Amino acid sequence: MDKFWRAEEMIRAAAPPGVEILPVEPCPEDFLRSVHSAGYLEKIRTGALDTLESLKLGLPCGEELLNRSRLEVAGTIAAMHAALADGLACNLAGGTHHAFPGRGEGYCVLNDVAVAIRHLQSTQPERRIVIIDTDAHQGNANHAIFAGDRRVFTYSIHVGKNYPSEKVPGSLDVPLPRYVAGADYLEQLEATLAPALEEFDPSLAFWITGADPHVNDRFGQMRLDDADFARRDNHVLDLLKKRRLPTVLLYGGGYNREREHTARLHADSVLRAASAAQSWRTV
DSSP states (O other), X not given: OHHHHXXXXXXXXXXXXXXXXXXXXXXXHHXXXXXXXXXXXXXXXXXXXXXXXXXXXXXXXXXXXXXXXXXXXXXXXXXXXXXXXXXXXXXXXXXXXXXXXXXXXXXBOSOHHHHHHHHHHTTOXXXXXXXXXXXXXXXXXXXXHTTTOTTEEEEEEEESSSSSSSOOOOSEEEEEOTTEEHHHHHHHHHXXXXXXXXXXXXXXXXXXOOSTTBTTBSSOOEEBOHHHHHHHHHHHHHHHHHTTOOEEEEOOOOOXXXXXXXXXXXXXXXXXXXXXXXXXXXX
16 A cells, blocks of 8 residues: 555655654564464465455455555564563554454555554463554454453454454443544544543554545545644643553555545654654653
8 A cells, every 4th residue: 555655755855853653574474473373374474365354354365465464564664672671663564453362454454553462461470451443443353362461452443333343342441423523433442442541541552543634535424624623633632641551553555536635644643753753752
């Protein structure tokens, strides 16, 4: 998708001093197997998905797709380690919250957040982690993977009657009506996220931002404008910054009718985070 290279160009052009964009190598497959089955990985590699599996994923399978997805996972793991060291970091992709252990859905092949968390838990098993999902669609696979894991809190604010049709309960779901106005969305976000953070008291956050709540998105079914996005981002960043919470920012979905605007929304979220990070350090 062209949103990735377009957003990177925008970020490079406007990033404040000190911001680095670093390359990664593909995530080792043994890391992937902490979440995904070997059989599923082989199906992706060889293009062996059946017709229904291919329709649900929505992407052409093969070695190239697997390698691209391994890079995405590696970016999230690298951003996680950078956030733990410096306070905040971004992956210029990621947030593939519809990827289950044995299947992919909704353009999500590998679950980058889940693999990163399982990788961290192998050395820091007691760390408390929150996944904040402000994408327009419920993070169903993250909810399923971490169901019963008391160390991980899954928060998702999304359209209730939209994709995925079959929801998986998370720690806190905030379902909203179709075509929710920006002001109503923000009211619900502001009323629910802060108490959840206060009660769970995490020591690491993954934030799947999402560009698809925009009024001009093809699939999001929300009505946030650019000003609403700024309010959303600044509210979440303020909450995380006040808690001095190490945070990994990820793209999530975005399918704007004006293709370049998808990239603009993603880039603006990263640039707001980069600005906030100038005075953001962990304790």
